Amino acid sequence: MITGGQSLVSSAPAFSNDAKKILVCTGNSVSVFSVHTGMLITELVSHTDCVTSVIVVPISGPVSQLMSYCWTSSLDGCICYWDFSAPELLKMIKVQLPIFSMVIPNISNPSIWMNEKESKLYAFVSVENKSKLAEHPKAPCGQIQLFNLTDSRRVGGLLCETRKPEVLHVSKSGEFIGIVNKRKLNVWCIPSKQFRSDEVKRIRLHHTKDLSTLAFHPVERVIAGGDVTGRILIWRGFGQRMFSKKQLENGARIKDEEVRPGVRGDDDADSCTTWHWHAREVKFLFFSSDGAYLYSGGKEGVIVVWQLDTGKKKYKPRLGSPLISFVASPDPTLSCVSCADNRIHFLKMPKMELIRSISGIKLPFSLPNAHDSSSHGFAFHSMSGLIALPAEDYCIQFFSLFDNMEVSRVQICERNFQPVDDIMVRVSIVALSADGSTMGTIDVKVPEEGLGGLVTLKFWSCASLVGQYSLSTVIYEPHSDAQVSEIAFRPGYSMAVSTSLAGDFKVWVNSSSNGQECEMNPKSGWRCQSVGSYKKMPMTAAAFSADGSVLAIAVESIVTLWDADRNALIAVIGNSIGPICKVSFVANSQYLISLSRCPKPQFAVWDLSKLCMHWSYKLVVEAVSSTEYGTQFAILAINSTNCEAKISDLDGVILLFDLENPVPLSAWLVKKAKGGGLAFLSRDMLKEKSSDDGNSPLLAYVNGDHEYTIFDPSSKDDHIVRNARSTHVPDEEPERTGYVSIYGELPEFDIKRKKVSEIPFVPSERPWETIFSGSSHILPPLNKLCSTFFESLLEKRPTVNL
Known part of the structure; x- marks a missing residue:
């Protein structure tokens, strides 16, 4: 059985110690990708529910190349310890409650828990406990507990109870942890050696709006919090009274607002500053390694870089999707940002230049006034095992179900991503011909106050590979101002039909002789051949x-x-x-x-x-698919009458039928059937074929969250070997050391290049006029500038061996 399509951005990823790998929470497993190639290296598979956090054990020095350990937590109530270079599960701790978040404060200082015999490794976990809801429906179900990872046992009582499980945040030094609790920030000071939940000190910082995230300064007592309205609050000197060893005399408390500007009530902080640029909820905050800058992001798809001392800001725009999290690597020149469109972008710091991305399957999104269709907006190509999905950024993603990776993206509408609540342009229909040579799409501009609506039918021709399409024909208002309900292609012909809710259908044909687009026939395109209707x-x-x-x-x-x-x-x-x-x-x-x-x-x-x-x-049927040959077909039905299915989240059933028999041949209970789809796929793309019947098709089920499963409906053995391309371990980037690792490669000297002019001081040969220009923080080092400078003054001659 092949599974895939999991979200890459459900939790924040983590870099390995050498910054060559990145560990990503993908459903019930942790996927290890190469930073250099963006390809999958291996997977950590042991959890039975969604993985919620991954923490890499920090080890410095040459040993970090050999030791690759991490801790993971999951909703299955387990904490696992891995050697992800093997990969091998080394230890499992059962918490017995779903874990929504986990931090390990003293893991940032390995000398405390690795060298001393009596030292222990502790983890704070945010769990969900619904045991009190039966008697008290409004009882809090979120709890923060302390666990001894070394002895695999819980320590002390509860650290805190919240309405729902909250995400835990930890400072770089491991001295503080904190959570967002409605309009408050709860911050705890963690002792360096003795861990007892009843002795951990806590303070609260208040705000007038609901807070969404927080971040700790790496070296100073500064904490930043973001709220749902887009504001960022900076508390400086927090915990000076409660967390400091030297308490104020007689417990005196300073309440003068002039001395503590911006601080609300009796909050334990010296000052509070408010910044505002984001128009909506702040999704992440992150301090730079030196603490001089603060990174923030949200639905706008823009990373804002704030200078902490002055409040001045710079921007990294056009990331094309709302931002979720920001993670820095041990390499100061590399970071990554997770986006809501299921992509992870790697950024070269400090310019934040996008160098590569890891793309997962496009996640579902709501469409305004969308027509209820069983196709749900996506289409399959059974021969290549591809699925075409419309995305929120007006493109079609072609995703390989066998390889679990993006193949290509086709931009349907040339529009920039706009972070607005209402989507004004949507791709409502995508259809593929049987051979994949042609694609048809419908994009709709939603009218504003009844004006400005536009329906556009587009035909796309395929290049050499399925998924590489170029625009062939654009037809505005194919059915006047009526909504198009479906597009269907005629097998073996360059013909398509579109139906509308206005009561007519149109038959479209390709005007070129062979039905294929080519550069030699620029006038080829699609035209309407006939129109039909039935009683309007x-x-x-x-x-x-x-x-x-x-x-x-x-x-x-x-x-x-x-x-x-x-x-x-x-x-x-x-x-x-x-x-x-x-x-x-x-x-x-x-x-x-x-x-x-x-x-x-x-x-x-x-x-x-x-x-x-x-x-x-x-039956309420979401999707139907039939085999290319034979008399079998499968349907995806909503299992709304089974009470046991509702309890176990198995809300759907896949039924396999034969035409002559109304009794199902097989049945499979599935989750998240609403909005799902089915398709029979060819085995040609698999590395290994079934020994019994190599031509029997596979059945692919895509649920409402775009997670999918591919299995053999005719075999009892559900094991299918994934394509070799998806399990290939890519070559790593050559390691750079010394001068090259800091400044990059020096320019090579070519002794055969054209000699300089007799008069060297001409504009074309005066590089010093430009190489010394620019900001000081982006200039190359002087030794590199001088070598280029003197090279331009000297005449190079080839050496003659005597």
């Missing part, structure tokens, strides 16, 4: 038969059959009990499947030779 009733779905001779179009609760060549009505079948939202032919047979949902759901199989219903079920 809304048309909601369309599908071609396997040979392309019959076109089936759903018209409310009936199905009309058309001659695809003559555009003539052949027959009308029905009547179903509700409006039909999807029609599909079953391979090369004369059977047709129709799906109806609200208000009366029905799944029906029609015999076209008899023009009558073959058999049906009253």
